[in-house]
Amino acid sequence: MRKGNLEVLVRSEGRDLPEYQVEHVDDRTLACYINSEVGKTFEICWRGDTRRDKYDSSVHCYVDGRGAGGTFSQRGIVDNSRWGVREAVDRRRPFVFAPLVTTDDESIAVSSEAHPDLGTIDVKLFYVVLGDIRHFKQRPGAIYPGGVVHEKIKKMGIHCVSLGDSRECEREAKANMKVINESDPIYARFIFRYRSKDFLQAEGIMPLGEGNGGGAHDPSPSGRKRRSAGLHSEAGPSRKRARTNDPAAPARTVEDVKPSVARNEDLEDLEIELDSIQGRAQIIQARIKALKASDPSQRVKRERRDIDEDAVYLIKGNVKRERFPIRLEASGDVIDLTLDD
Numbered sequence: 001m002r003k004g005n006l007e008v009l010v011r012s013e014g015r016d017l018p019e020y021q022v023e024h025v026d027d028r029t030l031a032c033y034i035n036s037e038v039g040k041t042f043e044i045c046w047r048g049d050t051r052r053d054k055y056d057s058s059v060h061c062y063v064d065g066r067g068a069g070g071t072f073s074q075r076g077i078v079d080n081s082r083w084g085v086r087e088a089v090d091r092r093r094p095f096v097f098a099p100l101v102t103t104d105d106e107s108i109a110v111s112s113e114a115h116p117d118l119g120t121i122d123v124k125l126f127y128v129v130l131g132d133i134r135h136f137k138q139r140p141g142a143i144y145p146g147g148v149v150h151e152k153i154k155k156m157g158i159h160c161v162s163l164g165d166s167r168e169c170e171r172e173a174k175a176n177m178k179v180i181n182e183s184d185p186i187y188a189r190f191i192f193r194y195r196s197k198d199f200l201q202a203e204g205i206m207p208l209g210e211g212n213g214g215g216a217h218d219p220s221p222s223g224r225k226r227r228s229a230g231l232h233s234e235a236g237p238s239r240k241r242a243r244t245n246d247p248a249a250p251a252r253t254v255e256d257v258k259p260s261v262a263r264n265e266d267l268e269d270l271e272i273e274l275d276s277i278q279g280r281a282q283i284i285q286a287r288i289k290a291l292k293a294s295d296p297s298q299r300v301k302r303e304r305r306d307i308d309e310d311a312v313y314l315i316k317g318n319v320k321r322e323r324f325p326i327r328l329e330a331s332g333d334v335i336d337l338t339l340d341d
Contacts, residue, residue, distance in 0.1 A: 001030040001190050006048035006078070008123050008190040012040050012097075019192075020205045029189040033205050036097040036159045036194035043083035043095065044123060050075045055127040058177050062124070063095065063161040065117030072130060072175050085163060090171045093163035097194065100160050119158040121192040126185045131176035159194060204277075 001008055001022055010017045019032040036042075044061050053075050060070040061082050068085055084092040100118075179185045200206035 001032055002048075003028075003030055003188050003190070004048075005050060005052075006046060006125075006188065008044070008046045010034055010042055010121060010192050010194075011045050011081070012037065012042040017042075018210075020200065025189075025191070028186060029191065031191040031193065033193050033195055033200060035197050035200055035206060037197075038097055038099050038159060041083070041094045041096050041164060043081045044121060045081040046073070046123070047079040048077075050078055053127070055180055056130060058126045058128040058179075060124045060126070062117070062120075062122040064120065065122075068095070070177075072128070072177065084167070084169075086169070086172075087166060090168060091166045092169045093166050096162050096164045097159050098162035100158055118160060119194055121161075121194060123190040123192075124186050125188040126177070127180040127187055128177040129180065131178055133175050158199075159196060 001019060009019075017034040019034060022030060022032040025031050046059055050057065050073070056075055057073040058070050059073050059080070059082075061068040069082060071080060071082060073080060084094040086092050195205075197206065201208050201210075
């Protein structure tokens with residue numbers, strides 16, 4: 001996802017994850033869905049050109065609602081990432097997509113509201129001034145386990161993030177930051193809602209024919225939000241169509257091109273919507289066929305059908321789509337801008 005001159009994305013084992021249903025939550029926040037694969041590592045990346053910014057930035061990452069550290073980002077050509085949680089001055093544990101663990105332990109909160117941020121990667125950016133530098137000290141509880149929820153909670157398609165085995169990394173010191181605008185500190189926010197492929201396809205978010213595989217530079221299929229062009233390509237050669245040498249041919253100005261571009265964008269939006277509708281129609285047709293083949297006495301029941309632990313509800317022939325709202329914190333929260341690198 002891109003806001004201004006900065007792009008934030010999630011990369012899993014060398015592959016930039018496609019983004020689906022990108023939406024503007026508010027004037028500072030973008031959100032989307034991405035496909036998570038259990039057992040694969042990932043990193044949170046940001047890149048762009050911040051040379052015109054008035055201040056440096058602090059990039060803070062949160063996974064499943066837990067703080068995953070922050071990075072001081074000096075103004076300039078930015079290309080950085082966070083791939084894990086530091087457990088020592090020269091060691092990190094990588095982020096790993098993991099299955100959601102359920103338990104019958106009654107001490108675990110049963111309400112789904114107890115886990116509002118499960119299944120999210122949240123990146124917040126602040127304008128800051130660099131403070132003093134300190135040596136790294138491991139904090140108690142800094143290394144957290146994967147998500148554990150009560151078995152009564154239904155979390156369709158949601159995975160969680162755990163930490164892999166410790167890896168060696170560059171030695172870094174800690175830095176304290178002073179926020180420029182403490183009353184309204186966040187100037188940009190990116191929320192990635194990661195879900196299983198089966199859930200995304202059942203909900204019509206991810207095209208049915210699209211799999212988990214593919215290289216980092218594979219072409220974007222219909223239904224996927226195409227990643228923006230390189231952030232530094234704007235300074236390159238003009239992409240305008242060259243004029244013909246025929247003097248009788250009318251010259252095409254920038255204004256002449258704009259309606260064509262708009263029509264192309266409208267056509268692409270319609271194709272994406274059509275793919276989504278066709279995908280949902282295939283799911284409904286398959287369920288109707290299964291119901292017709294079943295015992296007629298059972299057809300009156302509203303039965304939940306699972307697709308590999310994810311679900312589509314059939315109610316009088318309609319698909320009920322469960323949505324997971326994005327929750328924005330109220331102002332006044334304490335913000336820890338002590339960075340681990």
